[in-house]
Amino acid sequence: MNADAPPAAPLLSLRDLTVRFRLRHGVEVAAVTGASLDLAAGECLALVGESGCGKSVLAAALLGLLPANTEVTGAALIGGVDVLAADERTLARRVRGRLIGLVPQSPAAHLNPVRTVRSQLHETVRELLDPPRDRLPGLVRQAAARASFPADHLDHHPHQLSGGLAQRAATALALVGDAPLLLADEPTTGLDRDLVDATTGELRRHADSGRAVLIVTHDLTAAQRVADRVAVMYAGRIVEVAPAADFFGTPGPRHPYAHGLLEALPTRAFRPIPGMPPELSRLPDGCAFAPRCPHATTACHEQPPQYDGLACHHPRFPLPEAAGA
Ligand SMILES: Nc1ncnc2c1ncn2[C@@H]1O[C@H](COP(=O)(O)OP(=O)(O)OP(=O)(O)O)[C@@H](O)[C@H]1O
Ligand code: NI
Incomplete structure (x- = not known):
């Protein structure tokens, strides 16, 4: 059955998801901070970013699969259920496998x-x-x-x-x-090309049949093949959300980090982003990417505002007209 016109209300509405792991000796890992996303029926969104940036933790939070020492705040509405607030019984009976x-x-x-x-x-x-x-x-x-x-x-x-x-x-x-939302965490890792194609094809079909797919990956090529929109995560925050065609084509990403991720691809400049991501237990107050960012200014000592799907003080260009919100 094909759902050509996705309903106006999003299938998944994630608001301000924040996940903290409390470790011994007062160490706190800021795995996800203030993540918000909407996902429509029929849509496939790829969540991309370097290893350790919080992608899998975001997905695990939606299923209530995080360990007991975890503090989760925010809301994630799907099918009228706030899965972040659901108790174990609800998660087991109504959420996992069904929603x-x-x-x-x-x-x-x-x-x-x-x-x-x-x-x-x-x-x-x-x-x-x-x-x-x-x-x-x-x-x-x-x-x-x-x-x-x-x-x-x-x-x-x-x-x-x-x-x-x-x-x-x-x-x-x-x-x-046949859950309305499918989370696929690195579904193409370790697969040969034919299987990557088969897997991305199946995920695409799932979205095309009116469901929503959130694919977590650091395989940007797979993301390009399958996704309608891309969300880029850095140090636990979503720093850019953009239509895949704009992101991978013209005009390209707006956030310098997202731009660097693409430029690092062997099929592009093959130029890795210098430096390393920060430790999530010792994040700076301001923009976490600033120490690696060629465009950073003193403004970056503060957290950039979230605006038009972007969190950056100095985007590479203003929002192109008619780009999806
Ligand atoms: N149970 C846990 N206790 C403490 N820290 C954790 C726990 N689970 C994950 N983390 C930390 O949270 C951060 C985000 O991890 P996550 O698995 O979400 O990364 P990822 O973006 O999925 O990376 P990858 O691409 O390697 O899968 C990492 O720093 C990780 O070490
Ligand atoms: Ni992961």
Whole structure:
């Protein structure tokens, strides 16, 4: 079924998500700070940024999968439920798999090591779809096929699968509930080109059928192929949100960090951004990118305001007309 006209109200509305890990000796890790995003039905948004910038933590927060020493504030509305405020029972019964499907970053860690793929799919199909008994085997085969998981490997255990097959098994499990929001955390990491194409194709189809897909990745090439919009994260903050066509094409990114990320690609200037991201337990007061930014001024000693999908004191150019908000 195709939903050509996405509803006006966003499918996911994330407001001011802040995540703090409290460690021993008073150390606090500022993993995510003030992240806001809207995601419409039919839309695929890629959340990109260097390793450790908070992408997976943002995704895990939506599913209530963070450890107990974590402080999470903000709101994330999906299907009328604020998933950040939901208790464990609500998360288990209404959110995970039903409102939000997850393709995890490390499928091997999420699959049950002592059970075959068939038995795990069987359980998930029964739990989420509750079909008549005689339809179960067919639905399990169908679920596997949707993620290009080969039927002749259904009776294998996770340790007998290659990384790529484990990824497809995890994707198959994530797709079963046809959740309105699918989170895919590094779904293309470690896959060869054909599988990258198959996986991004499946995610795109999922969005095109009227659902929303949030893909977390540092693979900008995969992001370009699949995403309608791009959100760039740096040191726990979303610093730019832009339509993918503007971002990867003309006029390009507006934030100097986002520009640097693209310029670092082998297919572009192949020039890495000098320096390292800051430690999230010792963030500066002002713009966290300033120490690496060629355009930084004294204004950058303060946090830049969030405006027009951008957080920067000196964007590379003003917002192009008619760019999506
Ligand atoms: N349970 C935890 N306790 C303390 N710190 C954590 C915990 N989980 C994640 N972090 C820290 O939070 C920060 C963000 O981690 P996250 O996994 O979200 O990064 P990422 O952007 O997904 O990176 P990658 O691309 O490598 O997956 C990192 O500094 C990480 O060390
Ligand atoms: Ni991650």
